[in-house]
Amino acid sequence: MARKSGSHSQITGPRIRQAALRLFARHGYAAVSMRQIAQEVGVQAGALYLYTSDKQSLLFDLMHDHLTDLLAAWDAQEKQADAVARLEQFTRFHILYHLDRPDEVFIAYMELRNLTPDNFASIERLRRRYEDALEEILRNGQAEGTLSVPDSRIATLALIAMLTGVNTWYRQGGRLSPDEVVQTYWEMVRNTVGARG
Amino acid sequence: MARKSGSHSQITGPRIRQAALRLFARHGYAAVSMRQIAQEVGVQAGALYLYTSDKQSLLFDLMHDHLTDLLAAWDAQEKQADAVARLEQFTRFHILYHLDRPDEVFIAYMELRNLTPDNFASIERLRRRYEDALEEILRNGQAEGTLSVPDSRIATLALIAMLTGVNTWYRQGGRLSPDEVVQTYWEMVRNTVGARG
DNA sequence: CTGGGAAATGAACGCGTGTTCAGTTAAACT
DNA sequence: AGTTTAACTGAACACGCGTTCATTTCCCAG
Structure with a gap:
């Protein structure tokens, strides 16, 4: 055959x-x-x-495409005018996008150490761009005076860790619908950054 | 030889x-x-x-001992009287304890899928006990009326994800000392759970 | 000073690894 | 209908895997 x-x-x-x-x-x-x-x-x-070409680029391509798609999807969103609304938008976007792609997200976080140094650097650059998108929202909000965090960089990482954590416990058919999860987290995010409800 | x-x-x-x-x-x-x-x-x-006895129990023992030590260390803490103070204590404890043991923490989060089903269940039980310690604080705070979260279970997981996230970016000799990290995170945690400063 | 047990060696077991490549088959094109 | 070519096979390569075990070496108790 x-x-x-x-x-x-x-x-x-x-x-x-x-x-x-x-x-x-x-x-x-x-x-x-x-x-x-x-x-x-x-x-x-x-x-x-x-x-x-080999096993390594199979992994790299999966991670690269995931992050590229993620960035493109966020860039494609019509952005809200004020920072707090944009933060709510980010919260919703992040949770729903990640809940839809559990395998990609898992790999992108867990397999970093299996990348060659060059590939690792490339992936980290993409992840950094995504983090920076959130950090810019927080900075804008501080400038507007509509929100306040102790340290915008750390708050960025803290929020992303918190939001991505949804993927570790959410199961389809569980207690809460994706929309309810978004609402629950948005309430916490809003408090975390000191924005008024 | x-x-x-x-x-x-x-x-x-x-x-x-x-x-x-x-x-x-x-x-x-x-x-x-x-x-x-x-x-x-x-x-x-x-x-x-x-x-x-084999490679698997080498992994299991590392994870098991880490979680057992973590629980014992938390249990050994003299507990603050009110929930908000206990939450601050938990925040400080979690960050400092985890920053001191980056390898153990990394393994305990990343290698779960390499455990046999029995070992996995055993580890998950220990992790659950730790989560429950935090959730109890949040519940007590709600009962006291000193803090408020939309959902105590989800808030527990969100806070732990946020706090454990420190390990992914913290490097010795970086911008902030461990104590400054604790203060930064405590300010965010306090806001997240709606406690007054 | 000597015997016994603890600690470690090093070879072997059967099997799986990522990757290559000459050969074979089915589809597409003339 | 015949030819080309894209798609795939199956065997092979050199090596590494987790684990076992007879054997050897070293330490310590008597």
Whole structure:
């Protein structure tokens, strides 16, 4: 046997990335073999190398595309006028976007140490850009006098950690709907930055 | 050669755990081999099995002991009378305790998926006990009327995520001292739970 | 000074790893 | 219908994995 019937690079390529995403998220990059990924796709291990140069860039591409998509999605939002409204928008956006992509988020946070130094630097640059988007909101709010934090950089990291934490406990069909989660967190975020309700 | 001169189980045992801790934290459980751990200790791989039954329980013991020590340290604290003071105490305790043990914390959060189901359940039970300690403070504060959160369980998880996030960015010799970090976070925590300054 | 047990070696076990590549098959194009 | 080419196989490569165990060395008690 060789080429499968009905096979196509437009189909197999995405399926490989999808399988890698799932398996990396479940078991971790180092614990997943190329043969496992291939099996999930229904293909021999050698075939993966028609679509990726090696295992490392399979991981890097997943993380890179996730962060790129995240930044693009945020940039595409119509921005609210004042900082507090923009912060509410960020809170909602962050929670819902991340809840929709648990595997991507998990990998992007957990597999950083499995990146080569160059790839790590590249990913950190993208993450930094996202953090900076939030920090700018906080700075603007301080300038407006509509919110106040002790340290805008630390508040940025604290808020992102708090919001991303939703992914660790949220389960579909749980006590709260995504919208209720957003409302709960927005109330806390608003308090954290000292904005009036 | 066989037995090294000056060797002793009271020395080698802890050194193995120390090496495993360091390497697991840096490279991840799955990416670290028993031979690497042995090399760091200065011993052959087979010798590790005089001190641990297998690689899995090396990981489990590290996580288990970390959480057990954490709980014991918190329990040993003289508790403040009112909830807001106890929350400040928790904030300070959590940040300083975790900043002192970056490797343990990292492993305890990142390597959960590499535990067998039984070990995972055991670790989760310990973590839950720690979370519950914070949640009780929040509940008491609500009962006292000195603080208010939209949902005490979610607020618990949000606060712990926020506080533990310090470990991801704090570097010794950075802009802020540990005490300044504590003060910065306490100001945010106090706002988050709606307590007056 | 000697015997016994603790501590460690080093080789071996079977198996899995990421990656390469000559060969084979199915689809697409002329 | 025939040819080209994209897609994939399957075997191989060199090496590393966790774990076991007979053997060796060193320390200490008597």
